[in-house]
Amino acid sequence: MEQSQLGDSHYGGGSSRNGAVITVGASVRFDTLPEDCISMVIYHTSPRVACIVALVSKTVKAAAESDLVWEKFLPPEYSSFVPPRSLEFSSKKEMYMSLADDPALIEDGKKSFRLEKGSGKKCYMLSAMDLKILWIHFFLYWKWNKDPESKFEKVAQLRHVCSFEIRGKISCEMLSKGTHYFVYLVFKRAGSGPDSTDGFRDMPMEAEVGFVGKESSKTFVLLEPSWCGYRYSSVSLTTVFREARTGRPRMRFPREEVDGEREIDGSVEEPKNRGDGWSEVKLGKFYINDDDGDDGDEIEFAIMDNQKGKRHRKSGLIFQGMEIRPMKEGEED
Structure with missing residues (x-):
């Protein structure tokens, strides 16, 4: 059987990705070490690595699936996240997989928590109930509904507004360093027809993400896909709004400034299907430091009408909430 080795040539070890047996150093097989030693090695890796090395042998599998390893992958506060059925879990790995596959409702059902399966990073979704929505208390403008496709008790359905703004924030100490x-x-159409929404087609919204009390990054997003997949490269908002109002086919325009209106520099983020009955659009990104950040800081995020553009009547969307999730390896910014 071909051997795969851990270690470097300085210590007489080599490496190969084709084998099924791991050795350490010149002659010590990894799977002949005491199980607790193997567990301690895997302890310093990741859930993804633990699942891969478990295929090496029965001995390594037992070590890789030990509670010692998987308790380390669970967040310190995991006991407050797992549902009552956690008493039925046979191992910490099973508990981990439950939190990765089945988000837990927290804070009276206003947020959900889960783990990113490969890395163990924390993910949260703030429900519409946990967000600040402009005019939400006026029944003529918004209404609360139940939705079988939502993990939360209520979703916010937009009846019609002219001024649109949704804000949320979360403490940095809740997130992974x-x-x-x-x-x-995270949102969807209230109806299935092409005319079920109004006021969002080709109307870029402003999105902001940043630490509270500090300058936020700003981008532009669409809540309805553009007719021709046009990316709004360096086009003034006035031009965009004029084209949407007149219904003329969209086309590329040179960089311009009309009546002092703000320009869009770069692409506008468009919504994507999540595969769970909902759509999502990226509002922005941020980074949580390993040790430089203050645990008292908060991250705030928002989406609103562009402040320079003329406001139009909007209707026909349902909002489940805002999701904060870690960037995956290889994922584009």
Whole structure:
């Protein structure tokens, strides 16, 4: 059987990704070490690595699936996140997988928590109930509904507004250190027809993400896909709004400034299907330091009408909440 080795040539070890047996150093097989030693090695890796090395042998599998390893992958506060059925879990790995596959409702059902399966990084979704929505208390403008496709008790359905703004924030101490995060707005159409929404087609919204009390990064997003997949490269908002109002086919325009209106520099983020009955659009990103950050800091995120553009009547969308999840390896910014 071909051997795969851990270690470097300085200590007589080599490396190969094709084998099924791991050795340490010149002659010591990894799977002949005491199980607790193997567990301690795996302890310093990641859930993804633990699942891979468990395929090496029965001995390594037992060590890789030990409670010692998987308790380390669970967040310190995991006992407050797992549901009552946690008493039925046979191991810490099973508990971990439950939190990765089945988000737990926390804070009276206003947030959900889960783990990113491969890394163990923390992910949260703030429900619409946990967000500040402009005019939410006026029944003519918004209404609370139940939705079988939502993990939360209530979703916010937009009846019609002219001024649109949704804000949320979360404490940095709740998130994983040394992690790049993205913020997404999670929503869907209230109806299935092409005319079920009004006022969002080709109307870029402003999105902001940043630490409270500090300058936020700003981008532009669409809540309805553009007709032609146009990316709004260096086009003034006035031009965009004029084209949307007149219904003329969209086309590229040179960089311009009309009546002092603000320009869009770069691409506008468009919504994507999540595969769970909802759509999402990326509002921005931020980074939680390993040790430089103050645990008292908060991250704030928002989406609103562009302040320079003329406001129009909007209707027909349902909002489940805002999701904060870590950037995956190889994922684009």
